[in-house]
Amino acid sequence: MKLTLEFTGGMELLFQGTKKVSVTLPEKVTTVKTLLPWIRDSLLKSKPDMFMQGDTVRPGVLVLINDADWELEGQLSYELQEGDTIVFISTLHGG
Amino acid sequence: MKLTLEFTGGMELLFQGTKKVSVTLPEKVTTVKTLLPWIRDSLLKSKPDMFMQGDTVRPGVLVLINDADWELEGQLSYELQEGDTIVFISTLHGG
Amino acid sequence: TRKKKAKLSRNDIHRYSRHLLLPEISVEGQLGIVNSSMLVVGAGGLGSPACLYLASAGVGRIGVVDYDEVEVSNLQRQVIHDEERVGLSKSTSATIAMTRINSQIECIAYNYLLDRSTALDLIKQYDIVLDCSDNPPTRYLLNDACVLAGKPLVSGAALRFEGQLTVYNHHGSPCYRCVFPAPPPPETVTNCGDGGVFGPVTGIVGTIQALEALKIAAGVEPAYCGKLLMVDAMSGAFRTIRLRGKRKECVACGDGATLTGLETDYEMWCGMKANDKTQSLAVL
Amino acid sequence: TRKKKAKLSRNDIHRYSRHLLLPEISVEGQLGIVNSSMLVVGAGGLGSPACLYLASAGVGRIGVVDYDEVEVSNLQRQVIHDEERVGLSKSTSATIAMTRINSQIECIAYNYLLDRSTALDLIKQYDIVLDCSDNPPTRYLLNDACVLAGKPLVSGAALRFEGQLTVYNHHGSPCYRCVFPAPPPPETVTNCGDGGVFGPVTGIVGTIQALEALKIAAGVEPAYCGKLLMVDAMSGAFRTIRLRGKRKECVACGDGATLTGLETDYEMWCGMKANDKTQSLAVL
Numbered sequence: 001m002k003l004t005l006e007f008t009g010g011m012e013l014l015f016q017g018t019k020k021v022s023v024t025l026p027e028k029v030t031t032v033k034t035l036l037p038w039i040r041d042s043l044l045k046s047k048p049d050m051f052m053q054g055d056t057v058r059p060g061v062l063v064l065i066n067d068a069d070w071e072l073e074g075q076l077s078y079e080l081q082e083g084d085t086i087v088f089i090s091t092l093h094g095g
Numbered sequence: 096m097k098l099t100l101e102f103t104g105g106m107e108l109l110f111q112g113t114k115k116v117s118v119t120l121p122e123k124v125t126t127v128k129t130l131l132p133w134i135r136d137s138l139l140k141s142k143p144d145m146f147m148q149g150d151t152v153r154p155g156v157l158v159l160i161n162d163a164d165w166e167l168e169g170q171l172s173y174e175l176q177e178g179d180t181i182v183f184i185s186t187l188h189g190g
Numbered sequence: 191t192r193k194k195k196a197k198l199s200r201n202d203i204h205r206y207s208r209h210l211l212l213p214e215i216s217v218e219g220q221l222g223i224v225n226s227s228m229l230v231v232g233a234g235g236l237g238s239p240a241c242l243y244l245a246s247a248g249v250g251r252i253g254v255v256d257y258d259e260v261e262v263s264n265l266q267r268q269v270i271h272d273e274e275r276v277g278l279s280k281s282t283s284a285t286i287a288m289t290r291i292n293s294q295i296e297c298i299a300y301n302y303l304l305d306r307s308t309a310l311d312l313i314k315q316y317d318i319v320l321d322c323s324d325n326p327p328t329r330y331l332l333n334d335a336c337v338l339a340g341k342p343l344v345s346g347a348a349l350r351f352e353g354q355l356t357v358y359n360h361h362g363s364p365c366y367r368c369v370f371p372a373p374p375p376p377e378t379v380t381n382c383g384d385g386g387v388f389g390p391v392t393g394i395v396g397t398i399q400a401l402e403a404l405k406i407a408a409g410v411e412p413a414y415c416g417k418l419l420m421v422d423a424m425s426g427a428f429r430t431i432r433l434r435g436k437r438k439e440c441v442a443c444g445d446g447a448t449l450t451g452l453e454t455d456y457e458m459w460c461g462m463k464a465n466d467k468t469q470s471l472a473v474l
Numbered sequence: 475t476r477k478k479k480a481k482l483s484r485n486d487i488h489r490y491s492r493h494l495l496l497p498e499i500s501v502e503g504q505l506g507i508v509n510s511s512m513l514v515v516g517a518g519g520l521g522s523p524a525c526l527y528l529a530s531a532g533v534g535r536i537g538v539v540d541y542d543e544v545e546v547s548n549l550q551r552q553v554i555h556d557e558e559r560v561g562l563s564k565s566t567s568a569t570i571a572m573t574r575i576n577s578q579i580e581c582i583a584y585n586y587l588l589d590r591s592t593a594l595d596l597i598k599q600y601d602i603v604l605d606c607s608d609n610p611p612t613r614y615l616l617n618d619a620c621v622l623a624g625k626p627l628v629s630g631a632a633l634r635f636e637g638q639l640t641v642y643n644h645h646g647s648p649c650y651r652c653v654f655p656a657p658p659p660p661e662t663v664t665n666c667g668d669g670g671v672f673g674p675v676t677g678i679v680g681t682i683q684a685l686e687a688l689k690i691a692a693g694v695e696p697a698y699c700g701k702l703l704m705v706d707a708m709s710g711a712f713r714t715i716r717l718r719g720k721r722k723e724c725v726a727c728g729d730g731a732t733l734t735g736l737e738t739d740y741e742m743w744c745g746m747k748a749n750d751k752t753q754s755l756a757v758l
């Protein structure tokens with residue numbers, strides 16, 4: 001399955017500055033719950049704690065599924081669809 | 096054929112404040128060239144000169160076809176497609 | 191408390207004529223603005239344009255909270271201050287500038303760090319709160335106080351070339367804790383002093399905060415209730431996404447909310463100071 | 475002409491530290507900004523925030539053209555002015571405010587109506603031009619002068635709750651005449667005095683004009699070259715659309731361009747005055 005992943009709000013700094021990437025997932029990755037460790041293990045080069053805590057994203061990260069808060073889409077249990085865009089946003093605090 | 100029409104930048108004031116409307120076109124309306132007089136005759140209540148001059152839009156109106164300047168899409172000769180969004184923008188001059 | 195105006199004065203009609211011409215605002219909306227009170231928390235990059243546009247638009251009473259003093263490195267983006275006021279408290283500097291623009295409004299400077307002992311009493315005195323602060327402890331504190339006092343919270347943030355904005359706790363929209371129930375690990379928090387910020391980005395976000403607050407005061411529905419605006423000033427992308435509704439389990443605003451006062455030690459809970467001068471080194 | 479700085483001073487490094495931290499700007503980009511010169515045409519709703527952010531960011535030389543004087547009804551949105559400066563020329567008022575923010579830059583007030591006899595010589599003295607004006611004759615005049623002088627034109631406009639912005643004549647993008655070869659009928663032109671404008675809308679657009687101009691000066695590609703940003707502040711929609719490229723037949727910048735100087739009588743061609751005080755009544 002092909003997805004688009006986006007990283008913003010500083011999350012991209014964990015991924016060598018990549019703001020947007022198309023990925024082809026292995027067959028076993030079918031939900032957001034399995035997507036997260038796949039990203040951590042396949043795309044992240046260092047600092048996995050800055051991305052995940054336990055089996056979910058670390059506090060302060062908002063996940064979007066096709067431009068909607070993942071809470072509206074079932075969060076970890078969301079079944080990925082071909083062509084989905086998943087966005088990881090680090091919340092900003094500066095002013 | 097069904098289209099979405101949008102009016103912005105003040106154009107909506109010619110259409111009772113309507114900013115967005117879904118329309119079903121008669122069969123003979125197949126291009127932007129035929130769409131313009133159809134809008135003028137079917138949707139406009141007054142001041143047709145504020146919308147058209149000759150067979151095109153009046154100067155100062157920008158037409159978008161699916162979020163691109165209509166010049167990129169063949170202008171008047173563009174063949175309308177089911178589901179297209181056509182936007183009419185009145186240019187602003189205020190500061 | 192200030193007496194509400196029943197009608198606009200002749201001066202008001204002249205000064206605010208560009209608003210009165212707008213059918214969506216008109217006399218009623220402008221009366222809503224001049225009779226409203228707003229608290230701006232933080233007179234920095236976001237607070238500067240926010241204060242300028244609130245004062246210009248005629249908000250009847252504007253409070254500004256900031257514990258910090260104006261310094262030269264602020265002037266790169268904090269456009270309400272100037273060189274002559276370097277060293278002065280930011281809240282005072284902001285109220286001086288606002289009063290110069292509009293002597294018809296009341297401006298109040300609170301020159302201290304907002305904390306548990308002061309936040310709730312202060313917020314109760316205002317209709318709408320703008321979060322122009324720069325750190326998680328203050329953002330959670332403000333959120334909880336706004337939930338307890340039932341005030342809308344127009345929240346903005348900026349860093350590098352990016353900005354984020356939403357309206358919390360208004361017309362059914364979630365609160366900050368609904369979206370972020372746990373604070374971010376301190377090492378993931380970057381402030382503008384560490385990460386930098388392109389000046390106009392704070393300008394865009396702070397101005398949209400003023401826009402939303404003014405719309406609420408004028409009786410117009412704000413655009414970013416339950417929605418998050420994300421600004422990427424490098425690519426020019428403005429993106430609006432749908433946020434969750436209120437979380438049933440939210441300790442602040444949920445069905446079984448346990449929050450009855452500002453009991454949390456926000457700095458300890460977040461593992462960082464609200465005063466960015468002593469903030470721990472950020473790595474992200 | 476002013477000598478270019480080869481390196482930032484110690485003061486600059488302190489003042490602009492929040493920019494220097496940004497890898498996309500860094501020392502080189504900030505040097506580009508402090509060595510740049512920009513002309514802001516119009517010190518009204520758009521020019522106010524634009525001037526504030528250009529001065530704060532350290533643009534080395536900023537010229538402001540405006541024939542008008544500050545009046546109370548401007549203060550609802552023109553946040554660079556204040557009550558004390560009512561009656562003063564807007565260009566002077568703006569340069570006073572900019573100099574207070576940043577004494578390290580040069581600010582020049584041109585207190586006249588830009589016209590055919592002055593525009594080209596003036597524009598040649600600046601690197602980047604910001605169109606913060608409010609009428610078609612001035613917009614066409616500025617466009618033609620920028621095409622003739624080869625300068626990028628960062629153009630903004632605002633009315634009611636809407637704004638529009640694009641960068642003309644830069645890196646292959648079209649000019650104003652490419653997109654609008656003929657002027658609008660005068661009766662379709664509405665200014666802010668007739669139609670009204672919500673204050674923060676001019677703030678959003680003017681601030682994004684400063685953002686784009688600063689990016690050009692810093693050597694960063696602007697976002698709205700060949701693209702039009704449309705802002706609807708009521709619904710909160712920011713929409714970016716692709717504009718045509720240069721028009722081959724454009725009389726100003728096309729292959730067989732006939733424009734050799736500012737021969738057009740812009741007011742007569744547009745059928746309206748550049749001075750909005752005598753503008754004909756608008757109906758749309």
Ligand SMILES: [Zn+2]
Pocket residue numbers: 364365366367368369436437440441442443444
């Ligand atoms: Zn909540």
Ligand SMILES: [Zn+2]
Pocket residue numbers: 648649650651652653720721724725726727728
């Ligand atoms: Zn051209």
